[in-house]
Amino acid sequence: MRYVALLRGINVSPRTQIAMADLRALLEGLGYGDVRTHLRSGNALFTAGADDPAGIAGRIRRRCAEKLGVGPAVILRTVPELRAVVEENPLEIRDPARFMVAFQAEVPDRGVVDGIDPALYAPEEVAIGRRELYMYFPDGLRRTKLPALLEERSGVLATMRNWNTVTRLLELGEGP
Incomplete structure (x- = not known):
């Protein structure tokens, strides 16, 4: 495998x-x-x-x-599984460098995400995948609010990669 x-x-x-x-x-x-x-x-x-x-x-x-x-x-x-992450992306990719996937060790708790008032992290966006969170940071990654809120409330281990890295890893994985 x-x-x-x-x-x-x-x-x-x-x-x-x-x-x-x-x-x-x-x-x-x-x-x-x-x-x-x-x-x-x-x-x-x-x-x-x-x-x-x-x-x-x-x-x-x-x-x-x-x-x-x-x-x-x-x-x-x-x-x-990485192919599914790419194919099942629920958000529009406006800028791949500002579009992140948070790979989690466990299935995300929808209640944690839904329980955070979007006004606390606007204009950032988040959507839930299988074991990933898809996030868009229109103002860049320097002062993001959403990742800290999610980690603080969920306690789930995660690591983020931008969309360019995710798709390149998929190419490398599926390549010869």
Whole structure:
């Protein structure tokens, strides 16, 4: 099975630095094949046998902590799941750099999203997917309000990628 691993918070501060060559070697050391990384933000593609995705994510996290000194949260999706994320997007993409997908470890709680007054985060937009939140930030990503509100109220582990990254990961995952 082909997987996409999204590591949260990689290379955003001096304490979370991981070289992508080291991440590739780590994944290969776990026995995964066809390993590729994309950008410096903790995106990896690899092939693994039919296994428990939570088990794979846990092994990656533990090995990162042991070998690289950083134990990031790891959100895993299969390439077909990533295809569904792209195809089922419920929002208009006006600017792919300001359009984000928050990949969550669990199914989003619709009550949490619906329970936040949109006036608190306007003009930002949000829509719920299977295990993702689709968000648009028309004013850019510097001072977003919505992610902090969602994380504070839901407590669900998530990591965000912009639409350009999501679609590129899909291309890489489905490519030769």
